[in-house]
Amino acid sequence: MADDDPGAAERRARFEALAPELVEPLRRFLARRTDPVTADDVLGETLLVCWRRLDDVPPDAALPWAYGVARHCLANAQRSARRQGRVAARVATVDPPTQSSPGPxxxxxxxxxxxxxxxxxxxxxxxxxxxxxxxxxxxxxxxxxxxxxxxxxxxxxxxxxxxxxxxxxxxxxxxxxxxxxxxxxx
Amino acid sequence: MNDDELQQRLRAIDPASDLTPADPDRVARLLEDTMNTDLTDTSAPGTPGTPEQESRNDGTRNRSPLTWLVAAAAVLIAGVGVFSLLGNDPERDDAPTAAPSASASVDPGSTAPSVTELGAPPPAAGRCMVPTAEALSTAQVAFSGTVQSVEAGVVTLVPDRFYTGEATELVEVRATPDELTALVGAVSFEEGRRYLVSATDGQVTVCGFSGPLSPNLEALYVEAFPG
Known part of the structure; x- marks a missing residue:
């Protein structure tokens, strides 16, 4: 029923136009700041927020806005990870997740x-x-x-x-x- | 070293430099899944959902009947906390209050999100009163939000709208395991699901005053907190 609604269809179209542009930058953003598992989780969260708050996405600055959402979602994920005492495993903000092979x-x-x-x-x-x-x-x-x-x-x-x-x-x-x-x- | 050199050096250690692009099929699935989730959060404050969206979220959509059975049973057992809360002197000092932590509230520029901390009502025997907007309007905290996590002793919600109370970025419902069982049963908190939650004296209300977002409950909230 909702899908027949022109508003809902229009909304999907807007998201489908926007989201693919966000996915790769967001993946890199998260890969730089956390482990792959958390990055995956937070990517899903972030897209969900983008979808739900589609009307709030500034048309001329969607990516920075999405980074802000991702940053927020990541902070939340890390907070709950800390609560569970998984600090070391999940809060790698600086160390590169994949260490390059020893060079010169x-x-x-x-x-x-x-x-x-x-x-x-x-x-x-x-x-x-x-x-x-x-x-x-x-x-x-x-x-x-x-x-x-x-x-x-x-x-x-x-x-x-x-x-x-x-x-x-x-x-x-x-x-x-x-x-x-x-x-x-x- | 100038800024360009610094940037170059930093880019050389970019952890994402060798990240391979995601599988397009996986991305497509992810986006499709995203768009198939509840749309109720689309609402800007004051315009909660369209009728179509609400009807999609009405009732038992995507929920097993068992959830509701458990929730209903738990309401009978645990919901009573509210009755004693509403019916008794709120000043009674044995109430495990957890007042909304004003201290942990909005602090622009801080990296830690602001949090409203709530407690669970003590499991007690009693009856539920019929939820009315009038009774609901006495709540000091009322918001709609999505459950981010359900963990030992803590349910974390990401609020999207505060009907009353100071807006914070997160709301945590803390309770002892026993209380949480009662509360989780009564309100049936599930990760990723959206709820309407109210609290009096720092304690989440049950007995139908808090629960999964539904048009009826939303109407009650809107009526209780106009504007």
């Missing part, structure tokens, strides 16, 4: 330092940086995801980037200490 020592070490530096940012700072570098959003799009004003997003992103650079700069091993630094790596 130099590169590997640099990647590790970058991961460590990211981990030293606050959650919000790291998220701002990820949205900028990985999702490649503009500050105003990031504002949409994070529920900030564009101005605040811009300022906070700038600060987060500077902080990250500063950490990387300070951590850079001084010449001649290369070996001792390598030795620290577990």
């Amino acid at each position: 020592g130099e590169t590997q070490h640099g990647e590790e330092r970058l991961h460590e530096a990211l981990a030293r940012l606050t959650d919000t700072e790291a998220e701002l940086v990820r949205l900028w570098a990985w999702e490649q959003l503009t500050p105003s799009e990031i504002a949409g995801v994070m529920d900030l004003t564009p101005n605040a997003a811009s300022i906070r992103l700038h600060r987060a980037r500077e902080k990250l650079k500063e950490i990387l700069r300070k951590d850079r091993p001084a010449a001649g200490h290369e070996e001792s630094t390598e030795g620290r790596t577990p």
